[in-house]
Amino acid sequence: MKAKVYVTLKPSVLDPQGKAIKHSVQLLGFDSVSDIRQGKYFEIAMNGSVTEETARDEATRLAHDVLSNPIIEDFRVEIEE
Amino acid sequence: MKAKVYVTLKPSVLDPQGKAIKHSVQLLGFDSVSDIRQGKYFEIAMNGSVTEETARDEATRLAHDVLSNPIIEDFRVEIEE
Numbered sequence: 506m507k508a509k510v511y512v513t514l515k516p517s518v519l520d521p522q523g524k525a526i527k528h529s530v531q532l533l534g535f536d537s538v539s540d541i542r543q544g545k546y547f548e549i550a551m552n553g554s555v556t557e558e559t560a561r562d563e564a565t566r567l568a569h570d571v572l573s574n575p576i577i578e579d580f581r582v583e584i585e586e
Numbered sequence: 587m588k589a590k591v592y593v594t595l596k597p598s599v600l601d602p603q604g605k606a607i608k609h610s611v612q613l614l615g616f617d618s619v620s621d622i623r624q625g626k627y628f629e630i631a632m633n634g635s636v637t638e639e640t641a642r643d644e645a646t647r648l649a650h651d652v653l654s655n656p657i658i659e660d661f662r663v664e665i666e667e
Contacts, residue, residue, distance in 0.1 A: 511627055512627075513627070513629065523628075526628075526652070526653075529652070530648060530652060533651075533652065535644060535647075535648055536633075537632045537633045537635075537636045537640065537641065537644050538630055538631070538632060538633075538644070538648070539631045539632060539633050540630070540631035541628055541629070541630050541631070542628070542629045543626065543627070543628055544626075544627040544628070544629065545624065545625075545626065545627060546592055546593075546594070546624070546625040546626060546627040547604075547607075547622055547623070547624055547625070548594065548622070548623045548625065549619055549621070549622050550619070550620045550621035550622070551618045551619060551620060552617075552618045552619075552620050554618075555618045559618065560618065563616060563618050563619070566616075567611060567616055567619070570614075571607070571610070571611060571614065572607075
């Protein structure tokens with residue numbers, strides 16, 4: 506069982522790193538890009554014995570408590586076989 | 587149109603950051619976690635006028651040339667309306 510956690514800055518939070526990437530990318534001639542925001546991505550391998558429900562609970566708790574800062578970040582959890 | 591780019595280390599490349607997270611997480615009692623690998627995640631907003639095909643081409647070129655290091659990293663591109 507595998508969990509994927511995506512952590513992104515909340516829309517109201519400034520993302521200077523994304524802004525810097527966007528600026529460079531536009532200088533390089535990628536004209537159709539209007540905005541870039543950077544986030545984090547985690548692939549979590551779970552022991553084979555856990556059920557999908559346990560995996561989702563555990564991954565959500567992990568994302569909330571450890572992998573993200575809930576004050577400035579949102580997260581999303583996906584479970585895969 | 588929105589593109590999402592996921593950048594992960596190739597499986598053969600060591601991920602010390604992921605190892606450190608895994609170690610901390612196991613000390614905190616998340617027993618079902620057997621491995622964690624960290625990657626990067628980018629949300630790219632495209633100008634409204636581009637077609638899905640152009641958006642995919644542009645995002646793939648961007649991911650290959652700028653957002654990832656093809657020697658040690660893999661990437662995946664998703665396009666969303």
